[in-house]
Amino acid sequence: MNKGEHGTAQPIFCHECGLLLRASPLPEGATAKCPRCGAFLYRHRTNSIERSLSLLFGALILFVVAQTFPFMTLKMEGREQITVLLQGCLEFYRQGLWPLALLVFFATTAAPLAKMACSMWVLLPLYRGRQPRHGGRVFRLAQALRPWAMMEVYLLGVFVAYVKLIDMATLQLDTGLFAFCLLILVMSWADSALEPAEVWERLKPSTPVPPPPQPAQGQQLVGCHACDLVAPVSSGHTCCPRCGAALHVRKVDSLARTWALVLTAVILYVPANLFPVMTVISFGSGEPDTILSGVKALIAAGMWPLAILVFVASITVPMLKLLGLSFLLISVQRRSSWRRRDRTRLYRIIEGVGRWSMIDIFMISILVALVKLGAIATIEPGVGATSFAAVVVTTMLASMAFDPRLIWDAAVQERKPA
Numbered sequence: 401m402n403k404g405e406h407g408t409a410q411p412i413f414c415h416e417c418g419l420l421l422r423a424s425p426l427p428e429g430a431t432a433k434c435p436r437c438g439a440f441l442y443r444h445r446t447n448s449i450e451r452s453l454s455l456l457f458g459a460l461i462l463f464v465v466a467q468t469f470p471f472m473t474l475k476m477e478g479r480e481q482i483t484v485l486l487q488g489c490l491e492f493y494r495q496g497l498w499p500l501a502l503l504v505f506f507a508t509t510a511a512p513l514a515k516m517a518c519s520m521w522v523l524l525p526l527y528r529g530r531q532p533r534h535g536g537r538v539f540r541l542a543q544a545l546r547p548w549a550m551m552e553v554y555l556l557g558v559f560v561a562y563v564k565l566i567d568m569a570t571l572q573l574d575t576g577l578f579a580f581c582l583l584i585l586v587m588s589w590a591d592s593a594l595e596p597a598e599v600w601e602r603l604k605p606s607t608p609v610p611p612p613p614q615p616a617q618g619q620q621l622v623g624c625h626a627c628d629l630v631a632p633v634s635s636g637h638t639c640c641p642r643c644g645a646a647l648h649v650r651k652v653d654s655l656a657r658t659w660a661l662v663l664t665a666v667i668l669y670v671p672a673n674l675f676p677v678m679t680v681i682s683f684g685s686g687e688p689d690t691i692l693s694g695v696k697a698l699i700a701a702g703m704w705p706l707a708i709l710v711f712v713a714s715i716t717v718p719m720l721k722l723l724g725l726s727f728l729l730i731s732v733q734r735r736s737s738w739r740r741r742d743r744t745r746l747y748r749i750i751e752g753v754g755r756w757s758m759i760d761i762f763m764i765s766i767l768v769a770l771v772k773l774g775a776i777a778t779i780e781p782g783v784g785a786t787s788f789a790a791v792v793v794t795t796m797l798a799s800m801a802f803d804p805r806l807i808w809d810a811a812v813q814e815r816k817p818a
């Protein structure tokens with residue numbers, strides 16, 4: 401990152417513990433971490449914008465191929481079923497499960513495409529040395545879409561569905577799937593090549609921001625949650641002049657909102673596990689499967705690694721997430737000073753693993769699209785799948801609503817009177 405190259409080191413707030421730091425120049429490839437909580441702050445990447453932009457162009461082509469070419473072909477009892485990527489969403493929609501249809505469409509198609517488009521909207525003019533229109537807002541959207549673009553989770557769902565079906569039918573992997581795998585590689589390469597801090601530094605605020613004063617002057621500063629711009633509270637900005645996000649010292653009503661979302665997820669967790677997520681109908685008869693009975697069926701078929709994967713992703717991870725968030729909420733409310741660094745690390749893990757619970761939903765979307773061979777075999781989605789998807793989404797929203805800096809605020813207040 402180029403901080404420091406243009407003059408004095410700029411002040412930044414650590415987004416996980418709220419510590420005010422000075423961004424100093426880094427050698428190539430190096431990473432800056434917060435000395436207090438260990439959070440990742442920024443990196444130095446050369447040609448970050450150029451490299452990321454060219455990879456995004458490649459990704460766009462692969463995206464078109466993955467969406468238009470056949471994804472997988474299922475052959476069974478002389479019949480053939482060819483699937484494209486979006487067929488799972490259509491099948492959910494036809495069965496009346498439109499919230500699931502929307503979610504799968506958003507996570508596998510809309511969010512990745514919008515993320516690519518927004519990044520290119522900003523990077524292309526910057527590469528040519530110009531300022532993009534509404535650059536700050538568009539790049540903020542691109543960054544906000546990151547956790548919702550779940551192509552790699554979808555691929556794992558494809559893998560689980562493939563292993564489940566391989567014994568009962570012949571499966572052929574098609575061009576669309578290969579393009580999809582390449583797309584995931586190129587997209588994650590583009591993500592790791594891009595240094596957001598460099599993009600933010602090159603984007604000019606719409607209204608001038610007074611230069612941040614020295615900390616010694618005792619002026620209260622506020623850091624933008626989205627783009628890390630630091631402005632004095634006295635400058636009177638209510639929205640970030642660079643990216644348009646609302647400016648506040650801490651996330652508004654973080655504890656109340658997180659509790660509300662955690663409790664909603666706990667309630668939804670019950671129907672998600674009680675009701676069937678899908679029904680396999682073969683030659684006119686079939687048993688509905690809940691998440692747990694699906695895991696049991698995998699064990700009965702001797703597919704141990706897969707059973708463990710589905711069990712961990714669908715049952716253990718959501719439960720541990722809810723327990724972990726409740727623990728963080730209670731510890732913050734009790735102003736605990738116990739192991740702040742470890743609790744921040746726990747939050748980081750909770751935030752990172754949540755999206756992987758979608759494996760089961762994606763697997764079902766592939767199964768219902770592939771296995772619709774009339775009387776021979778059909779797989780129908782169940783209402784439990786909608787509740788389960790709602791659990792995953794609410795836990796993701798809950799971890800986004802939680803402000804990890806609250807873990808450290810008690811410490812700052814303790815120190816102040818001294």
Ligand SMILES: [Zn+2]
Pocket residue numbers: 414415416417418419434435436437438439
């Ligand atoms: Zn920190």
Ligand SMILES: [Zn+2]
Pocket residue numbers: 624625626627628629640641642643644645
């Ligand atoms: Zn901002």
